[in-house]
Amino acid sequence: MSYADVIIGISHEKVDRPFQYRIPERLEGKLEVGMNVVVPFGRGDTLREGYIIRITDQPDLDVQRIKEVRGLVRGGVTVETKLIRLAEWIHQNYGSTMIQALRCVLPAKQSVKEMIHRKVERTADREALVAALGEASRRKQTAKQKLLEQLLDNPTLPYEWITGKLGVSGATIHSLERAELLTVRTEHAYRNPVGERETDRGRIALDRAQQDIVDEVLGEYDAGKRGTYLIHGITGSGKTEVYMALIEQVVARGKQAIFLIPEIALTYQTLVRFYQRFGDRVSLLNSTLSAGEKYDQCRRARDREIDVIIGPRSALFTPFPQIGLIVIDEEHEGSYKSENTPKYHARETAMEVARLHGASVVLGSATPSLESYYRARQGQYRLFRLTERQNGGKLPQVHIVDLREELKEGNRSIFSRKLVSLLGERLERGEQAMLFLNRRGYAGFLSCRSCGYVVKCPHCDVSLSEHADNRLVCHYCGYEAPKVRVCPQCGSKYISGFRAGTQQIEEKLSELFPRARLLRMDADTTRQKGSYEKILSAFSAGEADVLIGTQMIVKGHDFPAVTLVGIIAADLSLSIGDFRAGERTFQLLTQAAGRAGRGRKPGEVVIQTYQPEHYAVACAAKQDYEAFYREEILYREMLSYPPVSHMLAVQVYAHTEEGGMRLAQRLAGEARLFIDTDKPVERRMLLIGPAPASIGRINDIFRFVFYLKEINYDTLVKVKDALEARLRDWQPRNESVQFDFDPINTM
Numbered sequence: 001m002s003y004a005d006v007i008i009g010i011s012h013e014k015v016d017r018p019f020q021y022r023i024p025e026r027l028e029g030k031l032e033v034g035m036n037v038v039v040p041f042g043r044g045d046t047l048r049e050g051y052i053i054r055i056t057d058q059p060d061l062d063v064q065r066i067k068e069v070r071g072l073v074r075g076g077v078t079v080e081t082k083l084i085r086l087a088e089w090i091h092q093n094y095g096s097t098m099i100q101a102l103r104c105v106l107p108a109k110q111s112v113k114e115m116i117h118r119k120v121e122r123t124a125d126r127e128a129l130v131a132a133l134g135e136a137s138r139r140k141q142t143a144k145q146k147l148l149e150q151l152l153d154n155p156t157l158p159y160e161w162i163t164g165k166l167g168v169s170g171a172t173i174h175s176l177e178r179a180e181l182l183t184v185r186t187e188h189a190y191r192n193p194v195g196e197r198e199t200d201r202g203r204i205a206l207d208r209a210q211q212d213i214v215d216e217v218l219g220e221y222d223a224g225k226r227g228t229y230l231i232h233g234i235t236g237s238g239k240t241e242v243y244m245a246l247i248e249q250v251v252a253r254g255k256q257a258i259f260l261i262p263e264i265a266l267t268y269q270t271l272v273r274f275y276q277r278f279g280d281r282v283s284l285l286n287s288t289l290s291a292g293e294k295y296d297q298c299r300r301a302r303d304r305e306i307d308v309i310i311g312p313r314s315a316l317f318t319p320f321p322q323i324g325l326i327v328i329d330e331e332h333e334g335s336y337k338s339e340n341t342p343k344y345h346a347r348e349t350a351m352e353v354a355r356l357h358g359a360s361v362v363l364g365s366a367t368p369s370l371e372s373y374y375r376a377r378q379g380q381y382r383l384f385r386l387t388e389r390q391n392g393g394k395l396p397q398v399h400i401v402d403l404r405e406e407l408k409e410g411n412r413s414i415f416s417r418k419l420v421s422l423l424g425e426r427l428e429r430g431e432q433a434m435l436f437l438n439r440r441g442y443a444g445f446l447s448c449r450s451c452g453y454v455v456k457c458p459h460c461d462v463s464l465s466e467h468a469d470n471r472l473v474c475h476y477c478g479y480e481a482p483k484v485r486v487c488p489q490c491g492s493k494y495i496s497g498f499r500a501g502t503q504q505i506e507e508k509l510s511e512l513f514p515r516a517r518l519l520r521m522d523a524d525t526t527r528q529k530g531s532y533e534k535i536l537s538a539f540s541a542g543e544a545d546v547l548i549g550t551q552m553i554v555k556g557h558d559f560p561a562v563t564l565v566g567i568i569a570a571d572l573s574l575s576i577g578d579f580r581a582g583e584r585t586f587q588l589l590t591q592a593a594g595r596a597g598r599g600r601k602p603g604e605v606v607i608q609t610y611q612p613e614h615y616a617v618a619c620a621a622k623q624d625y626e627a628f629y630r631e632e633i634l635y636r637e638m639l640s641y642p643p644v645s646h647m648l649a650v651q652v653y654a655h656t657e658e659g660g661m662r663l664a665q666r667l668a669g670e671a672r673l674f675i676d677t678d679k680p681v682e683r684r685m686l687l688i689g690p691a692p693a694s695i696g697r698i699n700d701i702f703r704f705v706f707y708l709k710e711i712n713y714d715t716l717v718k719v720k721d722a723l724e725a726r727l728r729d730w731q732p733r734n735e736s737v738q739f740d741f742d743p744i745n746t747m
């Protein structure tokens with residue numbers, strides 16, 4: 001007798017454990033770990049689906065009480081053993097039910113479209129078919145009769161059409177197959193999303209710095225050493241060439257590779273380069289593929305028809321048999337963290353995938369995340385640098401404009417005089433410009449337009465947010481202060497939130513330059529599918545003079561004709577109430593500035609700001625990552641923010657305000673028990689909050705949050721486990737709880 005431990009397909013804390021079932025004789029030997037099965041569940045023995053995560057001969061319960069597996073789910077997808085291990089790790093380290101973690105790693109479900117590719121083919125001649133038809137009609141086998149009649153007219157028929165429209169069962173089809181009248185063929189439609197391999201334009205020889213990286217990584221790989229490597233290299237320094245060389249070498253050693261890239265940065269050019277190098281052995285996963293296409297890619301990966309997959313974070317779960325290398329480009333990107341439970345981070349999860357497969361991990365960025373750089377400095381990752389642009393392009397000349405000075409001199413417009421004059425020059429010369437507004441900063445913080453002062457929380461050193469009822473609130477700790485009318489620093493009455501959107505910029509700009517052709521790219525203008533690409537290609541084709549946009553415009557695409565980049569209010573993103581604000585601002589400004597002067601003509605950048613002295617602004621203007629890192633890590637150290645410490649956000653969602661606050665307080669009380677008072681104060685776990693989340697209510701769901709800061713990640717996992725156990729006991733009806741480890745977005 002054998003037994004299967006099954007994770008039931010219901011996401012609820014109460015059933016978040018395996019349940020054991022007996023494997024009936026008819027299924028003996030047919031069931032494997034990872035299979036999608038149907039089982040009776042609960043008091044009424046309702047049929048549910050679930051996944052087998054273990055098979056054993058030893059029952060854990062009284063055999064009399066063990067129910068039987070009913071069968072396999074039709075069209076269900078099997079999860080590879082390594083992916084089950086990975087799901088367990090995600091479940092443990094990020095906090096979600098096991099079924100949520102399994103669904104997260106599961107390849108896309110086989111689609112109906114996919115199944116249409118099973119075909120029934122006539123294999124006997126006419127005579128044999130007619131004879132069989134006569135026989136079937138004598139025996140009144142109407143189903144056989146129907147199918148044989150159809151086969152006389154058609155050499156091939158879609159399988160699903162026979163079992164669907166014609167109403168003939170699979171059993172009938174197979175009995176005719178056994179009689180050698182037909183065969184069932186399974187054809188997997190080949191859906192290569194990019195199309196044909198383009199002609200090889202000849203291989204680029206790596207330069208010394210690039211070759212050194214390849215040699216070092218492969219040297220360690222061949223010596224049996226698996227590691228994590230961080231390539232810090234400005235855009236255009238040749239990182240992608242290094243990735244491709246490494247992937248090629250690992251594939252030559254019989255392994256597979258995953259290349260992660262933020263969806264928004266995945267340009268057609270990058271794809272073409274991979275296709276030129278790897279031909280049909282590379283494939284792409286992204287959100288525009290249908291479920292059937294995604295399923296195809298997973299199947300091809302499993303069957304070793306491809307060696308390389310390119311895609312966003314979910315491509316990590318591609319069921320390759322043996323992964324040798326995972327590359328994460330633009331590793332600092334926030335989109336590598338999942339916003340839904342389980343809130344996993346692709347970087348950390350990649351390390352676990354690598355551990356399970358014996359693979360190495362290569363991270364690359366022009367502005368590495370504080371996390372990665374910190375670990376590289378600590379020796380956990382090996383650090384490589386690429387410091388020069390391959391095409392010899394020069395860094396642009398940067399002008400910092402102090403908006404406080406502009407105001408002092410009577411200019412109240414959103415454009416500084418410098419920006420207006422440089423824009424005018426560009427329009428006259430027929431060159432292009434980009435204007436960038438960081439709209440993330442829209443969340444109402446207060447700043448003084450005369451002196452740049454920002455009202456901050458005295459406990460958390462993040463800016464306070466303006467609420468409608470004249471209060472200022474800290475979204476980490478709940479600290480409150482009345483709204484100020486005059487600047488506490490200089491007494492000016494120009495203290496307010498910065499209110500300007502891309503639309504206003506467009507309007508003001510057309511007043512200033514009525515003849516300029518403008519394009520705008522933001523959430524409003526890119527709502528339709530394909531509009532993002534349309535705007536970019538129109539700009540690229542020179543159909544507009546100025547492109548105005550949010551952070552969408554700073555990623556990916558190259559515009560050689562752009563010689564001016566204007567950043568409207570650099571510190572907007574600096575003042576949002578989030579501990580990563582400085583890092584995000586530095587990244588955005590560096591990227592935006594890097595957009596100018598990609599072509600032969602030198603570029604200029606205007607950074608407008610109220611805080612020119614802020615290190616994130618000053619270092620971005622100098623493109624000096626090291627200097628930025630030194631300042632930023634001090635701040636993180638001082639206030640125990642990641643990466644120096646780990647952080648767990650416990651988020652409570654509730655139908656009532658009182659209920660939500662009460663549960664948040666009870667949970668915080670439980671968490672407080674983990675604070676070890678024997679430890680010196682500076683090494684103790686810190687608890688901040690609970691407080692209403694920055695957006696305190698969405699769709700009538702109230703949101704509360706508290707934070708734990710702790711050096712040891714495993715301690716936070718223990719707290720999470722304890723809180724989950726409490727929740728199983730309490731079973732709150734009108735509240736739910738989510739965990740977010742090392743949150744990317746605390747808004």
Ligand code: ADP
Nearest residue numbers: 204205206207234235236237238239240241390
């Ligand atoms: P990154 O990924 O760092 O932005 P890429 O690998 O895309 O850089 O390289 C930028 C450009 O320089 C590309 O057009 C690429 O083909 C070219 N390039 C990269 N390495 C070399 C090299 N060793 N010699 C000549 N051109 C190179």
Ligand code: ZN
Nearest residue numbers: 448451487490
């Ligand atoms: Zn002031």
Ligand code: ZN
Nearest residue numbers: 457460474477
């Ligand atoms: Zn605070």
